[in-house]
Amino acid sequence: xxxxxxxxxxxxxxxxxxxxxxxxxxxxxxxxxxxxxxxxxxxxxxxxxxxxxxxxxxxxxxxxxxxxxxxxxxxxxxxxxxxxxxxxxxxxxxxxxxxxxxxxxxxxxxxxxxxxxxxxxxxxxxxxxxxxxxxxxxxxxxxxxxxxxxxxxxxxxxxxxxxxxxxxxxxxxxxxxxxxxxxxxxxxxxxxxxxxxxxxxxxxxxxxxxxxxxxxxxxxxxxxxxxxxxxxxxxxxxxxxxxxxxxxxxxxxxxxxxxxxxxxxxxxxxxxxxxxxxxxxxxxxxxxxxxxxxxxxxxxxxxxxxxxxxxxxxxxxxxxxxxxxxxxxxxxxxxxxxxxxxxxxxxxxxxxxxxxxxxxxxxxxxxxxxxxxxxxxxxxxxxxxxxxxxxxxxxxxxxx
Numbered sequence: 001x002x003x004x005x006x007x008x009x010x011x012x013x014x015x016x017x018x019x020x021x022x023x024x025x026x027x028x029x030x031x032x033x034x035x036x037x038x039x040x041x042x043x044x045x046x047x048x049x050x051x052x053x054x055x056x057x058x059x060x061x062x063x064x065x066x067x068x069x070x071x072x073x074x075x076x077x078x079x080x081x082x083x084x085x086x087x088x089x090x091x092x093x094x095x096x097x098x099x100x101x102x103x104x105x106x107x108x109x110x111x112x113x114x115x116x117x118x119x120x121x122x123x124x125x126x127x128x129x130x131x132x133x134x135x136x137x138x139x140x141x142x143x144x145x146x147x148x149x150x151x152x153x154x155x156x157x158x159x160x161x162x163x164x165x166x167x168x169x170x171x172x173x174x175x176x177x178x179x180x181x182x183x184x185x186x187x188x189x190x191x192x193x194x195x196x197x198x199x200x201x202x203x204x205x206x207x208x209x210x211x212x213x214x215x216x217x218x219x220x221x222x223x224x225x226x227x228x229x230x231x232x233x234x235x236x237x238x239x240x241x242x243x244x245x246x247x248x249x250x251x252x253x254x255x256x257x258x259x260x261x262x263x264x265x266x267x268x269x270x271x272x273x274x275x276x277x278x279x280x281x282x283x284x285x286x287x288x289x290x291x292x293x294x295x296x297x298x299x300x301x302x303x304x305x306x307x308x309x310x311x312x313x314x315x316x317x318x319x320x321x322x323x324x325x326x327x328x329x330x331x332x333x334x335x336x337x338x339x340x341x342x343x344x345x346x347x348x349x350x351x352x353x354x355x356x357x358x359x360x361x362x363x364x365x366x367x368x369x370x371x372x373x374x375x376x377x378x379x380x381x382x383x384x385x386x387x388x389x390x391x392x393x394x395x396x397x398x399x400x
Contacts, residue, residue, distance in 0.1 A: 073132065137319060145166070207301050319383065
């Protein structure tokens, strides 16, 4: 009831932000968010709980592409990766806080407190300007320039990027943002295929299955004694939060490709070793070994496979169809998310923890091979440079 509406919300957000703008869509999505949390806190039966989950899931789905595109279009190239990675940092923080609230408070009070997040967002978005790229593409050049200068200032680098943005829009006056012709061009098709496969790799590396069923997984892997499963869950949450923070720094220094390759290799390695240990190893005296491997897994997956599909979704699509591209790609990501979360319990029940972790590990390992050959480097490139590179070359430069 949460994951499927996320996919629907991505499509709504993708089309909505093209017609209404990034800012207005951000404001509107706060309404189902607030309503969902309030209903969750006050629901008197299961049906209302499901409706509440539907509303919050829908709001998350709308937010996915809208938030990424707004960040991508309003940030300077040298800071764009850090700011987009901060989305994963926020998710990690939310997971940790929700687990803490659930452990310490009644679930109704925890849900009521969560209403504060979209309320604060509503207030903050009101004072933010509209995306300059959206304003320029909709024939509002003066507003676009004012918005750009409010966001980025008037230094020479920013002035050059603004001039490029305005010149590009003047070259294609009246072009419809949803034009079918733009959807068949290489600058759209190449990143669309790349990002959809990247999302499949991300989800089938098992990160959300682990996040959703952390306690159950520890119950199965640790048994009934030795290590408190809730303490282990807290360790895993803290590891994810810390590594999300580290990723913000690493993206600024290293770029996308190195993190993608290291993350895939480390994720696959930790999961395959864990699968082998659970299948063939003795757990006597090694109660913390599975926890250590899961923490290692969470560290590796959090520096690349988790944030990078979202980071790059905000970068790689051409301006004319950026909303549609990001919305459709995020929609697939959430559909795969739903499939992984729904199949997780059945996989653990039929294949065991060892078999399930082995499958997730193999996906991550093969994903690393795919990313080695096809993942581009977008670090320090403007959005226009990325679009031009996909249009004119096999891919954006893959030099590390």
